[in-house]
Amino acid sequence: xxxxxVVTEIxxxxxxxxxxxxxxxAVQLGRETGQTVTALMLGGGNLDALAxxxxxxxxxKTVLVEDPKLERYSPDCYAAxxxxxxxxxxxxxxxxxxxxxxxxxxxRVAQVLxxxxxxxxxxxxxxxxxxxxTRPLFAGKVLAEVKVTxxxxxxxxxxxxxxxxxxxxxxxxxxxxxxxxEPLAVVEELLKSASKKLDVTEADIVxxxxxxxxxxxxxxxxEKLADVLGDGAGxxxxxxxxxxxxxxxxxxxGQTGKTVAPDLYIACGISxxxxxxxGIASSKxxxxxxxxxxxxxxxxxxxxxxxxxxxxxxxxxxxxxxxKVGV
Amino acid sequence: xxxxxxxxxTPDTETRVKIADDGKWxxxxxxxxxxxxxxxxxxxxxxxxxxxxxxEVTVISLGPERIEKSIREALAMGAHKAIxxxxxxxxxxxxxxxxxxxxxxxxxxxxxxxxxxxxxxxDNAQVPQFIAQALKVPCVTAVEEFHLEDGKGWARRxxxxxxxxxxxxxxxxxxxxxxxxxxxxxxxxxxMQAKKKPIDVQPAALGAENLVIERxxxxxxxxxxxxxxxxxxxxxxxxxxxxxxxxxx
Numbered sequence: 001x002x003x004x005x006v007v008t009e010i011x012x013x014x015x016x017x018x019x020x021x022x023x024x025x026a027v028q029l030g031r032e033t034g035q036t037v038t039a040l041m042l043g044g045g046n047l048d049a050l051a052x053x054x055x056x057x058x059x060x061k062t063v064l065v066e067d068p069k070l071e072r073y074s075p076d077c078y079a080a081x082x083x084x085x086x087x088x089x090x091x092x093x094x095x096x097x098x099x100x101x102x103x104x105x106x107x108r109v110a111q112v113l114x115x116x117x118x119x120x121x122x123x124x125x126x127x128x129x130x131x132x133x134t135r136p137l138f139a140g141k142v143l144a145e146v147k148v149t150x151x152x153x154x155x156x157x158x159x160x161x162x163x164x165x166x167x168x169x170x171x172x173x174x175x176x177x178x179x180x181x182e183p184l185a186v187v188e189e190l191l192k193s194a195s196k197k198l199d200v201t202e203a204d205i206v207x208x209x210x211x212x213x214x215x216x217x218x219x220x221x222x223e224k225l226a227d228v229l230g231d232g233a234g235x236x237x238x239x240x241x242x243x244x245x246x247x248x249x250x251x252x253x254g255q256t257g258k259t260v261a262p263d264l265y266i267a268c269g270i271s272x273x274x275x276x277x278x279g280i281a282s283s284k285x286x287x288x289x290x291x292x293x294x295x296x297x298x299x300x301x302x303x304x305x306x307x308x309x310x311x312x313x314x315x316x317x318x319x320x321x322x323x324k325v326g327v
Numbered sequence: 328x329x330x331x332x333x334x335x336x337t338p339d340t341e342t343r344v345k346i347a348d349d350g351k352w353x354x355x356x357x358x359x360x361x362x363x364x365x366x367x368x369x370x371x372x373x374x375x376x377x378x379x380x381x382x383e384v385t386v387i388s389l390g391p392e393r394i395e396k397s398i399r400e401a402l403a404m405g406a407h408k409a410i411x412x413x414x415x416x417x418x419x420x421x422x423x424x425x426x427x428x429x430x431x432x433x434x435x436x437x438x439x440x441x442x443x444x445x446x447x448x449x450d451n452a453q454v455p456q457f458i459a460q461a462l463k464v465p466c467v468t469a470v471e472e473f474h475l476e477d478g479k480g481w482a483r484r485x486x487x488x489x490x491x492x493x494x495x496x497x498x499x500x501x502x503x504x505x506x507x508x509x510x511x512x513x514x515x516x517x518x519m520q521a522k523k524k525p526i527d528v529q530p531a532a533l534g535a536e537n538l539v540i541e542r543x544x545x546x547x548x549x550x551x552x553x554x555x556x557x558x559x560x561x562x563x564x565x566x567x568x569x570x571x572x573x574x575x576x
Contacts, residue, residue: 011489073491075456075466100486104468107421107456116422116537119451132541137449141344142353143544146419150537184465185499189492191483199487205575229576249471249506250485255340255447256364256505264575275340281546285573287565298554302573303565307558315562320576323566 002092018097020164023057044071055171074183079108098156117154139255203234212269216246254279272297328382365443402521403513412531425457426534444502455502465495468502
């Protein structure tokens with residue numbers, strides 16, 4: 001019986017949260033297909049400290065590949081290593097989180113293994129032995145159920161589509177040797193983004209601002225709200241805001257920007273252009289605050305407040321703070 | 328420099344997409360077609376490079392005759408010539424598309440191959456990587472900054488909360504983010520000149536399609552939300568709902 005191989009994404013010595021989510025997704029998939037789940041970790045060395053983590057999420061086996069060429073991300077070397085391990089482990093399915101790196105890398109793996117892949121999937125089901133993945137098209141205006149008819153089946157899973165669930169099992173740890181090419185593109189430097197907040201694609205709660213903020217100098221209002229919502233909160237913005245340079249491009253949510261799936265999306269002063277609404281369609285709850293009662297954003301909001309955001313957002317911040325300290 | 332830019336014609340991002348009766352694709356009548364916005368930035372970057380270093384930009388696109396409108400737009404921006412790989416069918420499987428592009432790109436002997444990191448229709452984000460892997464040349468995707476220095480390529484790619492500075496030799500494939508450069512509008516002169524620029528039409532040799540759409544559906548309709556018209560006075564009630572009904576704070 002073949003295995004479901006999960007490629008773990010490690011950044012600066014830590015397993016990224018999306019990989020933990022994919023462990024859980026893979027365990028669920030394995031239950032339906034009868035396949036085992038194997039976690040794969042790649043790096044320059046010192047992976048032992050992380051090797052047991054997949055077991056926390058129910059993954060019974062970890063394969064470690066340590067090689068100096070894998071110290072930093074090189075799509076060439078990483079793809080070669082993953083393809084070799086996938087073959088050696090008889091992987092029927094290879095999954096990875098649909099982060100920027102996951103999307104880049106898995107397409108390379110697909111080419112090496114001469115198979116097709118489903119990118120950025122939000123769910124899957126098994127029907128008569130075939131895995132049907134659901135993936136948004138047109139930034140989420142339409143959902144497509146797709147299947148991969150070549151083997152192994154490759155897919156990336158959108159961050160936050162699955163919740164990481166602890167289900168501890170004992171983990172066997174294996175080491176694999178791989179034959180790596182010379183890297184063609186080399187990461188020479190890692191630069192931290194200016195913001196200390198979580199990326200919009202990874203945040204549980206996104207506080208997002210549009211033109212209604214009237215200028216970049218007013219973003220403190222949103223930052224304060226994000227602060228009281230805790231470490232799981234991140235900042236987003238609409239396209240006009242990033243086009244005008246009020247906010248960094250990383251925060252742009254919508255078609256041609258980022259597509260998000262937080263538990264809570266708070267849209268402040270965002271009218272709700274079709275491209276923006278598509279980008280937030282996977283959010284579990286949407287709160288919209290806008291002066292204009294006719295703003296299209298209210299059509300997709302679970303809770304809409306018609307009012308001046310410069311009054312409403314600070315009041316919201318204060319009320320949530322009171323709630324958190326138990327006033 | 329000899330630069331290729333692969334572009335895709337996609338529906339305008341304003342489009343309200345309608346699912347076709349067979350449930351396998353969308354209704355393509357009445358669609359306003361545009362150059363994929365990511366690819367537009369790729370065209371712009373290529374033009375900036377040839378303006379600085381000399382050389383030619385070849386636009387390559389795959390699809391039926393209707394895509395020539397988008398090809399002409401890229402030519403009007405300033406690209407020198409174009410190749411259209413003729414097929415009535417635009418595959419959803421990026422590998423099938425890439426297989427058709429690879430021999431053409433190989434034959435062209437390009438120093439740089441630019442394209443969008445993804446297209447706004449399928450958001451597959453795979454074609455640049457497939458091409459680079461097949462041509463055995465470096466590939467950088469999610470590129471928001473690009474420059475050449477002593478014949479070497481440099482790109483800044485943007486990850487979640489982290490940026491990577493990547494160095495690579497040429498030839499190379501670069502998958503660009505829309506944020507790389509703002510594309511120019513074609514000038515009147517550019518539009519007139521574009522009419523005379525050659526489009527070489529070749530049959531597209533698509534690869535096998537192993538990613539198959541079973542069914543399209545609309546996202547589940549959201550239940551009508553609660554709208555509060557009393558501004559700041561609504562805050563206590565919304566906070567209560569967020570805690571007790573939504574359970575998200």
